[in-house]
Amino acid sequence: MKIREIKKLLNAKVLAGKERLEMEVFCGGASDLMSDVLAYARPKIVQLTGLTTNQVIYTCEMAQIDVVVFVRGKEPPKEVIELAKEKGFVLLATKLPLYEACGVLYEAGLTGTMIEPLKAEKRKKK
Amino acid sequence: MGIRKKIPKSQELTYALSVKDAMCKNVVKVSPYLSIKKLREILKENAISGAPVVEKGRVIGVISIEDLIKCLVKGEITAKIKDKMTKEITVCHPEDPLIKAIQIFERTGYGRLPVVEKDNNKLVGILTKSDIVMCLFKKLRSLYETKEEKEDENHLPLYSELKGDFSFKMEKPVEKMDFKKAGSVSSAFKDAMEKFGLPKDVVRRVSISAYEAEMNMVIYSEGGTMTLQIDPHKAKIEANDNGPGIDDVKKALTPGYSTAPDWIRELGFGAGMGLPNIQNNSDKLKIRTKKGKFTRLSFEVNLK
Ligand SMILES: Nc1ncnc2c1ncn2[C@@H]1O[C@H](COP(=O)(O)OP(=O)(O)O)[C@@H](O)[C@H]1O
Ligand SMILES: [Mg+2]
Numbered sequence: 001m002k003i004r005e006i007k008k009l010l011n012a013k014v015l016a017g018k019e020r021l022e023m024e025v026f027c028g029g030a031s032d033l034m035s036d037v038l039a040y041a042r043p044k045i046v047q048l049t050g051l052t053t054n055q056v057i058y059t060c061e062m063a064q065i066d067v068v069v070f071v072r073g074k075e076p077p078k079e080v081i082e083l084a085k086e087k088g089f090v091l092l093a094t095k096l097p098l099y100e101a102c103g104v105l106y107e108a109g110l111t112g113t114m115i116e117p118l119k120a121e122k123r124k125k126k
Numbered sequence: 127m128g129i130r131k132k133i134p135k136s137q138e139l140t141y142a143l144s145v146k147d148a149m150c151k152n153v154v155k156v157s158p159y160l161s162i163k164k165l166r167e168i169l170k171e172n173a174i175s176g177a178p179v180v181e182k183g184r185v186i187g188v189i190s191i192e193d194l195i196k197c198l199v200k201g202e203i204t205a206k207i208k209d210k211m212t213k214e215i216t217v218c219h220p221e222d223p224l225i226k227a228i229q230i231f232e233r234t235g236y237g238r239l240p241v242v243e244k245d246n247n248k249l250v251g252i253l254t255k256s257d258i259v260m261c262l263f264k265k266l267r268s269l270y271e272t273k274e275e276k277e278d279e280n281h282l283p284l285y286s287e288l289k290g291d292f293s294f295k296m297e298k299p300v301e302k303m304d305f306k307k308a309g310s311v312s313s314a315f316k317d318a319m320e321k322f323g324l325p326k327d328v329v330r331r332v333s334i335s336a337y338e339a340e341m342n343m344v345i346y347s348e349g350g351t352m353t354l355q356i357d358p359h360k361a362k363i364e365a366n367d368n369g370p371g372i373d374d375v376k377k378a379l380t381p382g383y384s385t386a387p388d389w390i391r392e393l394g395f396g397a398g399m400g401l402p403n404i405q406n407n408s409d410k411l412k413i414r415t416k417k418g419k420f421t422r423l424s425f426e427v428n429l430k
Contacts, residue, residue: 034341035399038334039406043326051394055341058309059394062316062333064326079306087313 001025001110003067003090006046009104010094012069015081017090025067027113030102034059041065042113048101052076057084066090071098139265140258145227146220148261149241149251155180156189158208162197165189165207173298178240179211184247185240187211218253219244224261227253259294260321267323294322294356300340300367302349305393312337315354315363322356324429331407332361332427338400339365339423345390346370347421360409364424371417379405379413 004021007014014021029041030048034055041047043064049056052074060068066089070076073095076084084091094101106112154172156165158179168177169191176190189211197205217240218227227239241251296318298311316333324332336352343350343365350367372378379401386396405411408425415421 032394033397033399034394035338035397035403038338039399039403043330049394053393054306055309055394058313058337061309061313062330062337064330 001105001108003046003092005108006069006105006110007092009108010069010092010096010101012092012094013075015070015075015091015093016085017067017088020090023067023090025110028102028105028110029065029112030098032098037063037065040113045113046105046110048098048105050074050098052080054080054083056080057087057089060089061087068092069094069101071096071101139262140225140228141223143224143261143265144220145218145222145224145241145253146251147265148224148227148257149220149253150257151251153178153240153249153252155249156207157181158186158206158211160207161203162194162205162207162210163203166194166198166203169194170299176238178215178249178252179207180249183249185215185217185242185249187213188215188238188240190237215240217242217247220250224258228258231255256294256296260318263322294318295353296355297351297353299351300343300349300365302347303344305344308341308344309337311352312340315352318354319356319361324356324361328361328427328429332363335404335407335425335427336363336365338403339363339425341395342400342423343367345386345395350420359430360426360428362424362426364422366422367420369416369419369421371415371419371421372413373417375413375415 001024002021003023003025007021025044025046027042027045028048029045031037032050037047037059041063045065046067046069047060047065048069048071050071052070056068057080060066068089069092071094075093081091096104154168154174154177156168156177156179158181176188178185179187179189189207193210197203197210216230216234216236218230220241220243230239237254239253240249241253242249296315298314300311301307312333315336316329319329319332340352347367348369350365353364355362377383381402382398384396384398390396404425409428410426412424413421
């Protein structure tokens with residue numbers, strides 16, 4: 001699904017990365033727990049969250065995610081947006097709460113990643 | 127083909143590449159009229175061990191952390207940099223071949239070289255050994271990518287090229303409770319690993335674990351330093367803090383165990399998954415800790 005479409009579905013505002021709206025993402029994830037993002041999220045997904053700190057940006061960077069949607073009408077402070085811009089992120093903000101935002105995207109065909117810790121993946125390899 | 131000994135590509139490149147390809151253009155420089163006290167702040171803030179002294183764009187000396195320590199010992203914190211700096215400096219020029227800089231490093235044992243323009247001594251950059259290694263890795267990588275079809279990611283021809291030659295190290299301070307910067311050290315490490323061309327999977331595992339360790343240092347410790355080391359066969363992180371230590375390491379490693387207060391949980395941390403995450407992502411994990419004194423956590427991810 002193109003980011004432009006996500007923006008439309010969630011009636012979202014673009015806070016950063018205007019020039020990348022034609023990019024596609026194939027899965028989504030949602031969490032307010034940063035360790036969960038690090039443990040379960042896959043690279044290249046769109047991440048929905050209710051947190052708006054610098055650590056959201058750093059966490060997503062480590063997990064190789066660079067598209068973030070802030071929910072519940074919360075917008076991050078300027079310095080967070082600046083940090084995200086520096087790192088080439090796309091940031092969106094929607095008024096919808098987390099559950100509904102996820103529901104709208106899921107219904108439109110954007111599913112989740114297989115929710116299974118990296119641990120399992122490691123075990124399989126061995 | 128005759129019997130001519132094959133020169134390894136990395137060595138060949140040190141002749142072909144010049145200093146300007148490898149140097150860092152953002153130089154932290156200091157004025158000769160600053161005090162030693164101010165110097166200390168600058169070195170600390172930028173996590174560097176020395177800086178060129180510049181007046182009107184020209185390099186007139188270098189000052190290092192050793193000079194600083196000498197002054198501190200003597201209590202000369204108000205002294206001016208110009209009276210304490212080393213004036214006989216060795217420099218290199220942007221168009222010099224890298225091999226020349228490598229020879230200077232070997233001969234003098236210096237950690238960094240100011241890069242100045244040939245005719246007017248104007249400072250244009252700074253060169254460290256790590257900059258050279260980085261530059262070679264990048265170049266080798268792009269050569270291999272164009273020459274042979276992208277090989278299996280795990281094959282790593284670049285490492286075998288430089289095997290035994292280099293070990294790259296990067297150290298950064300971590301401040302207690304500084305949530306503005308928390309994550310920035312792991313971010314810098316990730317960037318370095320990407321520039322080295324480490325496999326994506328390795329970068330991901332190391333940077334996720336580094337980030338968990340960094341957050342723990344910010345949240346639970348008095349602060350300390352983190353180091354990234356890249357060797358031909360492994361990437362290693364060390365996170366050393368100045369206490370208070372971990373009461374029960376086994377318990378701390380249990381998924382879900384956390385002593386985080388509510389306000390930390392509101393920031394999205396404290397799920398008790400940090401140390402387990404590190405354990406799952408690394409090939410080797412060591413935690414040494416002493417109550418009231420320190421925690422030293424280190425982990426490795428193999429490159430093969
Ligand atoms: N560097 C450290 N110094 C002191 N205590 C620590 C340190 N790192 C971790 N801990 C302790 O170990 C516990 C578990 O850590 P972790 O698995 O990262 O989970 P969390 O950070 O979510 O609490 C922490 O709650 C804390 O009590
Ligand atoms: Mg933690």
